[in-house]
Each structure stands twice: as C-alpha cells, then as structure tokens.
Amino acid sequence: MSNWPNDQSHSENKNISQEYYISWAQKAYKHIQEEKIIDKLDDAKINATETVNSSSVNISNSANESSTNTPTWMQKSNRLEALKENATELTTANSEISVEFDKEFVWSAKILADQGRKPEDITEDEIQWLKSLHKGLSKTRRGLLNQLKLVLGQGPLSENAILEIETILLQADIGINATDYIVTTLQNKLLEESLPSEKAIEYLKTILCDILNSPLKQAYDSEILVKKEVLNIWLLTGVNGAGKTTTIGKLAYLAQQCGHSCIIAAADTFRAAAVEQVKIWGEKTNTPIISNSGKNTDPAAVVYDGLMAAQARNVDLLLVDTAGRLQNKTNLMEELAKIRRVIDKKAKNNVHIESLLVIDATLGQNGLRQTELFSEAAHLTGVILTKLDGSSKGGIALAITQQFGLPIRFIGVGENMKDLKPFSSHEFVEALLDE
Known part of the structure; x- marks a missing residue:
C-alpha cells in the first residue's frame, strides 16, 4: 500500500555547481515531455481503434441499407477519413508542451535533485507543485529576503546585523519564540567563527529547518502516514x-x-x-x-x-x-x-x-x-496551513512549530485538488529564502 509522497531528505553538498542543476533540470524536462508524448500517443491510438471498431459495427449493422443506398467506395472513404483524423492527433501530440522550462522549473529541479531523486523519475505534477509553492511564498520571500540581503550585504555578520535581522524576522510573522531562537543561534555561531555574508543565508536556512523539524525529533513521527491494518x-x-x-x-x-x-x-x-x-x-x-x-x-x-x-x-x-x-x-x-x-x-x-x-x-x-x-x-497532533499562495505571512509556520511544538503536516497553495501536499521543511525553507 502506498503512502504519502514525502521525502524530506536532501543533499548536504553545498558545492554542487549551478551547471549540474541546469543539466539535471534539462534531463528531467526531456523525460516529462517524453512521458507526455507517450500518453498522448496512447490516447490517440485508443481513439483511433474505437473509431475503426465503431465504423465496422455501424457498417455491419446496416449492411442491407448500405448495399442499396451507400456505395462501397464511400464506406471505405468514411473509414479512411476517421483514421486520418486520429493520425493527425498522433502527430500533433509531439508538439504539445506540458510545462515551461523556466527559472522556476530549474529551482524545482534543484529541490528534487537535492532529495536524491533521479531526472527519469520526475513527474509533471511534482514540478508543478514546487512551482506553485515557490510562487505561493513569493510575497513572504520578497519582504524577508530583500531586507536580509541589505543587512548581509554590509559585510561579515556582526552583532548589530543580528539585531537588524531580529526586526526583519518579527516583521515576517516568524514570532517572538522562533526569532529569539534564531538570534541566539546566530550569536553563538559568531562566538565560534566569522560568518561571511555569502554563507549567512545558507546557515539561516539550516536554523529554520531545525526549527521546523524539531517536533519530529521529539514526540511525533517523521511524516504523517495512513497506517496499515488499523x-x-x-x-x-x-x-x-x-x-x-x-x-x-x-x-x-x-x-x-x-x-x-x-x-x-x-x-x-x-x-x-x-x-x-x-x-x-x-x-x-x-x-x-x-x-x-x-x-x-x-x-x-x-x-x-x-x-x-x-x-x-x-x-x-x-x-x-x-x-x-x-x-x-x-x-x-x-x-x-x-x-x-x-x-x-x-x-x-x-x-x-x-x-x-x-x-x-x-x-x-x-x-x-x-x-x-x-x-x-x-x-x-499537527497543523495544516492553507492559503499560503495569498499570504505575506508564511513565517507563521515557524512561529507555530517553535511555540507549540506541533509539526506542520500539510500545506496548501491554491484552490485545485492537487494544491495540497505533505509538508517538507527543506522545500518550504528553500522556497522562503530562494535567492
């Protein structure tokens, strides 16, 4: 029995080049297009077979009438026209584009690659979901990331910069408890080593993932499952x-x-x-x-x-x-x-x-x-966040998790039936702080 598709594991290799991700995305895109073409071809072939069978039955059932009213050559011509229409469907299937290869596609592919996935296993639905998540968190991301870049662009992380980050996090509805934890963790990091601005965002991502995953390390299962035999x-x-x-x-x-x-x-x-x-x-x-x-x-x-x-x-x-x-x-x-x-x-x-x-x-x-x-x-035992696509307050996920110790189980970013998926801290944080 299948369970929720929710792989939260991801690669820790931060040195993978952008060229690798683009190449990976191209392979995934090619695979999706090939699968789409195969599906279209199969549908068209089925339609063609049904048309031929239907024509044969109609001709058989009206044999007497056809023999007196419709010439044989015309019967054959009608069947050929039906086959021709379906043949046209077969050729046009090759030119249909199911999903755009754009910046958001490459970002989505990067997320899946970091989870250890293979390009030939990726589906269109997975890409569309990640695109929706990235777009849905755009309001929160713009307000949060732009201000963080202004602070981090001043040089290596300093105590004053951390205080500015504290204000930014509170404005993003990340909450007092979560913000205090983030600030304290950053301050402790500064005591250990200097944190260049280019590494600060990556370290912040790690902190946010730790907050979101903390309930899973305590009293809750790592993912919500439909259990067997109960x-x-x-x-x-x-x-x-x-x-x-x-x-x-x-x-x-x-x-x-x-x-x-x-x-x-x-x-x-x-x-x-x-x-x-x-x-x-x-x-x-x-x-x-x-x-x-x-x-x-x-x-x-x-x-x-x-x-x-x-x-x-x-x-x-x-x-x-x-x-x-x-x-x-x-x-x-x-x-x-x-x-x-x-x-x-x-x-x-x-x-x-x-x-x-x-x-x-x-x-x-x-x-x-x-x-x-x-x-x-x-x-x-858990929380479901809805309407993230219309919110500039996506930081509430961190506030809830930190204050109440409850895991976020599902998130919704749209009105369609497919716009609700199991929560992945890695996907969420990457969409929240994508540069």
Whole structure:
C-alpha cells in the first residue's frame, strides 16, 4: 500500500555547481515531455481503434441499407477519413508542451535533485507543485529576503546585523519564540567563527529547518502516514473560513491517489452550508459522505455513524469535519471531547487518530491564538496551513512549530485538488529564502 509522497531528505553538498542543476533540470524536462508524448500517443491510438471498431459495427449493422443506398467506395472513404483524423492527433501530440522550462522549473529541479531523486523519475505534477509553492511564498520571500540581503550585504555578520535581522524576522510573522531562537543561534555561531555574508543565508536556512523539524525529533513521527491494518481517523478542526472543508476534500483526493480508501463524516452540524460543501467535495473526489440532514444533529452521532460505516466497509481512512466555533470555548471543548469518547469507546485500540488544526496562513500571528485554544480542546497532533499562495505571512509556520511544538503536516497553495501536499521543511525553507 502506498503512502504519502514525502521525502524530506536532501543533499548536504553545498558545492554542487549551478551547471549540474541546469543539466539535471534539462534531463528531467526531456523525460516529462517524453512521458507526455507517450500518453498522448496512447490516447490517440485508443481513439483511433474505437473509431475503426465503431465504423465496422455501424457498417455491419446496416449492411442491407448500405448495399442499396451507400456505395462501397464511400464506406471505405468514411473509414479512411476517421483514421486520418486520429493520425493527425498522433502527430500533433509531439508538439504539445506540458510545462515551461523556466527559472522556476530549474529551482524545482534543484529541490528534487537535492532529495536524491533521479531526472527519469520526475513527474509533471511534482514540478508543478514546487512551482506553485515557490510562487505561493513569493510575497513572504520578497519582504524577508530583500531586507536580509541589505543587512548581509554590509559585510561579515556582526552583532548589530543580528539585531537588524531580529526586526526583519518579527516583521515576517516568524514570532517572538522562533526569532529569539534564531538570534541566539546566530550569536553563538559568531562566538565560534566569522560568518561571511555569502554563507549567512545558507546557515539561516539550516536554523529554520531545525526549527521546523524539531517536533519530529521529539514526540511525533517523521511524516504523517495512513497506517496499515488499523482504521485511521483524522479529526480536522479549525475556525470557519480557514479552509477546513476544502482541505478535507483535498485530503480525500490525495488519499485516493496514494491508494487508500476513504470516507468523510460531515460532523460540522452547526454551520448550515458545511454539510452541503462536504457533499460537493465528496462528488468531486468520489468519496462516500456520512451525514445527518436533521436539525440540531449531535456531531458525535455523525462521527459514530461514520465510524460504523468505516469499520463495516473496511476503509483505510475516516476524515472527520468538526465545528469551528470559537465564541464558546467551553462548548467547543465539550463537543470535541465527546467525539473522542465515542471513538475511544467504539474503536478501542484498533485505530490510529490524528487531530489536525487547519490554519489560514493569511492570519499571521492571529493563528497562534487559534492554535492555543484548539490545542487545549482537541489534543492536536499537527497543523495544516492553507492559503499560503495569498499570504505575506508564511513565517507563521515557524512561529507555530517553535511555540507549540506541533509539526506542520500539510500545506496548501491554491484552490485545485492537487494544491495540497505533505509538508517538507527543506522545500518550504528553500522556497522562503530562494535567492
């Protein structure tokens, strides 16, 4: 059974030349184009075969009529025209360009090469995702990197420069705790050795990756997995408007792409449109939805129904949409606690539970308050950051990880179903500080 495609390993060789990456990118680009052409050729051949077979059946079924009304030479001519049309499709497939070879392609290829990947194994979807991530973090990157370059361009890193960097990091919504850690680490580095400006950015990348990976070195698995031979239950929490329902749909799609069966329990029964929105995503992804259309339905009852359905159908993953009302913290905590009691009672030990908070990245530091409230109520095991493509506050990922010790599990950079992927600290930091 496949799991999430999430390789966070990367090469530590900083001396690889730009020429190597360009050559690697060219090979990957050539491979993608060849695969695209093969797919187009296969589709065109199938269409041609279907057309010929259809023509043959039609001629056979109307043999008597054809013999009296349509000359044989005309029947053959019609079939030849159909074949000619499909032959045209075969030739035009060679000229189709699926993805542009540009600066962002080379950057994406570099990221994959650093992970130890081979050019002949790269897919178009992987390149498109990294391009989207790079573009999505552009607002944060511009504000952060331009100011860092001004400071670092003054010469070797100094104590005064570090103080300026502190201000820059705080403005990028990296948060007080994470900023303090970064500044202290830089200061300690200066005590050991001089840090030339050209090496400062690379060292800063290392620090940021350490922050983002720190929860994985303590209480959490290195990646979020759909575990085998147990029912996986993922509770999604978050305030209304964070993109929780959309994220559930994208997770269902991603699970299916990785070969996992999935059911969604629409347990946000307090927001009128929530269940309907979940159903729309269920139709898009061909995912069964467990819901109750009655008024004042108990969310725990919907989760119970979803749990029973998941066990009866032996599915791999049950996704649970929950309410996001922060105006009454007590009710929220009681509701989530009741859902957990239902799961613990009915599923006993044969389940693996993840409690994931969906945060709108455009909120910046306000996301910290949400994380604090939901971490008390939902026993969080991870965070999903959405709407990074519209945010200049991507530094919130570092703030959440440093302050709460929670791993970032997924990030979203667009509205399409493919625009949600497992989080990679290496990819994120490289996109954040790409020069």
